[in-house]
Amino acid sequence: MxxxxxxxxxxxxxxxxxxxxxxxxxxxxxxxxxxxxxxDRIWQRAKPxxxxxxxxxxxxLLSALYTDERIYFLVxxxxxxxxxxxxxxxWDMDKNRYxxxxxxxxxxxxxxxxxxxxxxxxxxxxxxYRADIWYWKANRSNLSGYAxxxxxxxxxxxxxxxxxxxxxxxxxxxxxxxxxxxxWLTRLADKGKAPYRKVPRPAQFSTQVINRFLPxxxxxxxxxxxxxxxxxSGFWFIEFSRKLRTGxxxxxxxxxxxxxxxxxxxxxxxxxxxxxxxxxxxxMGRISEPLRLHFIQPVY
Numbered sequence: 606m607x608x609x610x611x612x613x614x615x616x617x618x619x620x621x622x623x624x625x626x627x628x629x630x631x632x633x634x635x636x637x638x639x640x641x642x643x644x645d646r647i648w649q650r651a652k653p654x655x656x657x658x659x660x661x662x663x664x665x666l667l668s669a670l671y672t673d674e675r676i677y678f679l680v681x682x683x684x685x686x687x688x689x690x691x692x693x694x695x696w697d698m699d700k701n702r703y704x705x706x707x708x709x710x711x712x713x714x715x716x717x718x719x720x721x722x723x724x725x726x727x728x729x730x731x732x733x734y735r736a737d738i739w740y741w742k743a744n745r746s747n748l749s750g751y752a753x754x755x756x757x758x759x760x761x762x763x764x765x766x767x768x769x770x771x772x773x774x775x776x777x778x779x780x781x782x783x784x785x786x787x788x789w790l791t792r793l794a795d796k797g798k799a800p801y802r803k804v805p806r807p808a809q810f811s812t813q814v815i816n817r818f819l820p821x822x823x824x825x826x827x828x829x830x831x832x833x834x835x836x837x838s839g840f841w842f843i844e845f846s847r848k849l850r851t852g853x854x855x856x857x858x859x860x861x862x863x864x865x866x867x868x869x870x871x872x873x874x875x876x877x878x879x880x881x882x883x884x885x886x887x888x889m890g891r892i893s894e895p896l897r898l899h900f901i902q903p904v905y
Contacts, residue, residue: 625895628654630669632861632903636677636846637670639750641835643842648679652901658682660891661871671849671900676859678845680713680834682871687711687836688885691744694806694815703806706814709887710744712873713834713843716757716892717857718866726868727892728790728876731782733760737857738792740873741832741843744801749820751800752832752845756855757874758791780876790876795855797825826853861900868892 629652637645651668658665666681688711695706716726717737724732738755740746746753763777778790800823807815822828829851834843849859857865872890879889 627897627899630671630900633670636672639831639844639846641833656893658871680843689743693817696813709885713741714870715739716868739830745818746800749800750833752830754795754827754829756793763789795826797827867896
């Protein structure tokens with residue numbers, strides 16, 4: 606019944622084109638368990654918002670709660686197939702060895718404005734900015750129960766990688782803004798260890814496909830964001846949680862008296878061009894309409 610009601614919500618509720626959507630965060634005494642199970646009754650207190658994802662051409666249902674210590678988000682969106690593997694080791698009979706497979710994991714991204722003023726958070730913006738990135742990955746981070754905490758910097762000045770083209774380095778990708786100006790997109794991981802570890806290429810055949818990533822305990826600022834997703838009957842249900850204030854310089858700091866600007870995307874925000882011949886849209890995400898977080902103070 607829950608899935609049927611959710612499907613009706615996506616199909617029947619209109620999506621209104623707005624310059625900015627307000628996402629209300631409701632105060633609760635205790636937060637939900639972050640396990641990807643949306644049936645926790647505490648989510649009934651939230652005020653969900655419908656958001657359009659232009660790359661996926663799907664509607665995202667976003668809910669938010671907070672306590673004295675933490676903030677929580679529940680993300681729900683349709684996805685016909687679960688993609689739980691990322692670049693797995695795949696046996697190539699002709700080469701008689703394992704090669705990087707074509708699988709690409711499902712993802713979801715929060716992108717938070719870290720500037721003192723509002724900016725356009727698109728990777729093709731004419732604004733220079735720094736943004737906090739919460740990057741949930743169905744294979745690399747979900748297995749450990751975290752999102753990968755990162756940062757994006759968009760600047761009219763290069764990251765110092767002279768001679769590099771747009772596809773030669775993730776540390777400074779050359780992009781053109783909406784007006785045609787050259788900008789550089791730098792993607793950085795927060796300080797600490799990742800929530801996954803790589804599996805070396807196996808020397809001998811054991812099975813056709815081998816998971817290339819295994820869960821690991823993240824450390825430092827990179828392990829700030831807890832997240833867990835479950836795919837069920839054509840929908841992803843993903844829960845996120847983070848401390849309101851981490852004290853880390855590479856994180857956005859939340860306060861009930863502030864209303865930060867942010868956006869979301871189903872696909873990763875790498876600034877890649879659309880490729881109609883690509884087997885998937887990995888890396889071709891585009892930021893949603895601007896979202897404004899609004900903390901609702903309890904009335905006593």
